[in-house]
Amino acid sequence: MGMTDPPLVVVTLPPVLMRLFPGAEADVTLPAGTVAEALDALDARWPGMRDRICDSRPAIRQHINVFVEGERASLQTRLRPGASVFIITAISGG
């Protein structure tokens, strides 16, 4: 990995999202410098996954939360090497 390559981070997917993408793993190690890049990397592995997490505005969907190091994040949030990124479904529905 060169000096400019994005750092490796670990993304944890919610089970209800994994069910939509057969073969998806709960914990995914991938290179990403921001949350948006992490979603791009997920989409490269499981085409369509980015659309399930973020809308076309673009923004993280209203009832999805992304936490980085325990803090609620946006698409622009930067990721340090080894960061833990949790994608969580918020309480929703009836």
Next chain:
Amino acid sequence: MTRKILILLGTKKGAFIAQSDPARQAWELRGPFCETWPMNHVTADPATGTLYGGGGNEWFGPAVWKSTDLGASWTHSSEGLAYPQGQDPVRSVWSLAAGQGSLYAGVQPAGLFRSDDGGESWRHLDGLQRHPTRPHWQPGGAGLILHSLVLHPDDARQIWVGISAAGVFHTADGGETWEPRNQGTRADFMPAGQNYPAFGQCVHCVVMAPGGSGRLYQQNHCGMYRSDDGGRSWDSIEAGLPSSFGFPAAAHPRDPATLYLLPLNGDVAGRYVPDGKAAVWRTRDGGASWQALRQGLPQSQVFFGVLRQAMATDRLDPAGVYFGTSTGSLFASADEGEHWAAIAEHLPPILSVETLVVDG
């Protein structure tokens, strides 16, 4: 001979399929499918037998689901099913229509998308967004939705859409340009003297009569209508019906003069079947006269409604008629509406009913 019929159900919590042989007496129910997503419309391409389901999930947004094995397995995609960056995103898919090799999707907020690869990817037909009336469209009770999607049987460039509450629009050039087609339909919710606007009507459901004449039927928030000129003008056919309000309309598979409606008691009266008694109303003469069909339907203390995409006919002879209720019951008639039976109960609220006859 293994001919079978499928009733395709979109519900608030997933897709379901009821299946029978052509006698349509014993039904097997399968589901839920599509990960229990709200499915506004589940339908089929009769040319290929592929099933499609349009919906939207509060967590994961809009998608079109697809099954090429009559519902045993499903995939989903929303590639290209999006408005440009910065605009309000597509919330859900409301209506699907397959014809002449293409699949169309009507969405909320109202717009039209087309897929030429069987729902794998989508292209926005943005002519509706560029229509000069677009800034003035008002959402109906379910939001600003494109729900009715009527394809011309022979001309792939002609499409009619129903948008709540913008009215009926028609394109003759594949979605580039559109013309409002609402002349003669009322907007009772507008101030006195402004009740017949060029657009802004609350259309609930538009269907095309068989036979290629261009005849259309419409259930509106304010009345029931027939058009014999492709929607350029509409005539009221509500005389003889118990109310002017309802959601679904279902055309007969062969007879252009036969239509099924399910009037409800009124927009501010609960939107139940009138008098607590369930009935489908049928005309055999293009709406000049109506007959209530009640045999086998509950006739006491009934407080359900039937939504705009939740009634359908099949193409068997005699034609089957089906409707699904807001309380999760599916009623069926195998004899053009003369006799009815509940063939599924206690489902989630039913949002759409369509049929597919599979010739084995």
